[in-house]
Amino acid sequence: MGKIQIMDEWLSNKIAAGEVVERPSSVVKELVENAIDAKSTQIEVFLEEAGLTSIQVTDNGSGMDEEDALLSFGRHATSKITKEQDLFRIRTLGFRGEALASIASVSKVTLRTSDGETSGIEVHLEGGHIVSKKPTAFRKGTDITVSQLFFNTPARLKYLKTIQTELGHSIDLMNRLALSYPNIAFKLVHNGGVLLQTNGRGNIQQVLASIYGVPNAKKMIPFSTENKDYKVYGYATLPEVTRASKNYISLFVNGRWVKHYLIQKAIIDAYHTYLPIERFPIVVLYIEGDPYLTDVNVHPAKQQIRLSKEQELLPLIEGAIREAIRKTIHVPLAEKKE
Ligand code: ADP
Ligand code: MG
Numbered sequence: 001m002g003k004i005q006i007m008d009e010w011l012s013n014k015i016a017a018g019e020v021v022e023r024p025s026s027v028v029k030e031l032v033e034n035a036i037d038a039k040s041t042q043i044e045v046f047l048e049e050a051g052l053t054s055i056q057v058t059d060n061g062s063g064m065d066e067e068d069a070l071l072s073f074g075r076h077a078t079s080k081i082t083k084e085q086d087l088f089r090i091r092t093l094g095f096r097g098e099a100l101a102s103i104a105s106v107s108k109v110t111l112r113t114s115d116g117e118t119s120g121i122e123v124h125l126e127g128g129h130i131v132s133k134k135p136t137a138f139r140k141g142t143d144i145t146v147s148q149l150f151f152n153t154p155a156r157l158k159y160l161k162t163i164q165t166e167l168g169h170s171i172d173l174m175n176r177l178a179l180s181y182p183n184i185a186f187k188l189v190h191n192g193g194v195l196l197q198t199n200g201r202g203n204i205q206q207v208l209a210s211i212y213g214v215p216n217a218k219k220m221i222p223f224s225t226e227n228k229d230y231k232v233y234g235y236a237t238l239p240e241v242t243r244a245s246k247n248y249i250s251l252f253v254n255g256r257w258v259k260h261y262l263i264q265k266a267i268i269d270a271y272h273t274y275l276p277i278e279r280f281p282i283v284v285l286y287i288e289g290d291p292y293l294t295d296v297n298v299h300p301a302k303q304q305i306r307l308s309k310e311q312e313l314l315p316l317i318e319g320a321i322r323e324a325i326r327k328t329i330h331v332p333l334a335e336k337k338e
Pocket of ligand 2: 030033034097100
């Protein structure tokens with residue numbers, strides 16, 4: 001007999017979990033992205049002990065019928081890709097059908113869901129196995145609770161950082177999602193305390209106020225510009241509001257949060273000598289352009305992006321922000337003269 005064996009599904013889920021589920025914020029990301037894909041307009045996340053004790057995500061999206069609810073935890077279970085052609089025009093965030101199976105294999109999960117037409121269902125899983133299911137009265141939408149994350153993978157538990165660090169990852173993630181989707185009302189609650197709440201009315205300034213506080217948001221000035229390839233707009237703080245880290249500069253390309261070193265540098269350069277040494281502004285920058293010009297690396301863990309015609313885009317961004325700041329700073333002086 002040869003040595004090769006086909007791994008059982010349970011073991012392969014647990015191995016995949018090592019890649020998909022790194023820490024509590026990875027679970028939050030997958031669950032919230034599923035809620036977004038399900039066209040929810042209201043998404044609430046409740047964490048206990050930064051998600052190590054429990055992570056609950058509640059949405060008002062499409063929900064699932066009983067059959068889908070049970071299937072959704074299977075490996076490669078996805079409603080998002082049915083044919084090969086779909087792979088080339090992915091509009092949803094998830095598509096690998098791996099997240100729920102992976103998460104369930106390293107935690108205890110309770111799923112309650114209803115599609116609003118058939119009656120709701122409640123399913124419990126432990127370490128990836130369904131341990132019970134029963135009909136339940138539930139409104140349209142989905143509620144998933146993931147508790148005791150990594151209870152059966154002690155090595156993974158050890159590798160986690162402090163509660164504060166783990167919570168920080170989830171806060172950063174939720175802030176970015178709120179800025180990417182101003183039309184969705186997000187709420188993040190930790191140990192009973194509300195950390196973020198947006199109203200979903202599509203107003204970016206309101207989202208900025210919820211994230212950075214009203215006084216800071218009031219000191220953020222709008223800018224916008226375009227060339228034949230790209231539309232660029234956003235908000236940037238006046239030089240009097242600064243932070244010790246560059247992490248308060250957020251960039252979204254076609255609605256998706258990305259990292260881009262040269263764009264970050266162009267933003268900082270826009271402030272020229274206005275910034276104190278080792279201080280950085282709070283900026284949110286949106287770039288829109290033909291998806292054809294943006295080569296987003298689709299690996300889920302990588303957020304780097306490459307953009308075509310960067311040589312023209314960088315001065316465009318720098319100029320727009322510099323001009324907006326210069327105008328705001330110099331207006332009061334000009335008024336005084338008159
Ligand atoms: P993917 O998102 O890659 O399809 P997941 O494992 O994240 O894979 O989810 C599997 C399937 O379960 C999804 O394709 C979707 O049909 C269903 N699903 C998951 N979460 C939700 C939700 N919050 N609302 C409705 N359907 C959901
Ligand atoms: Mg998904």
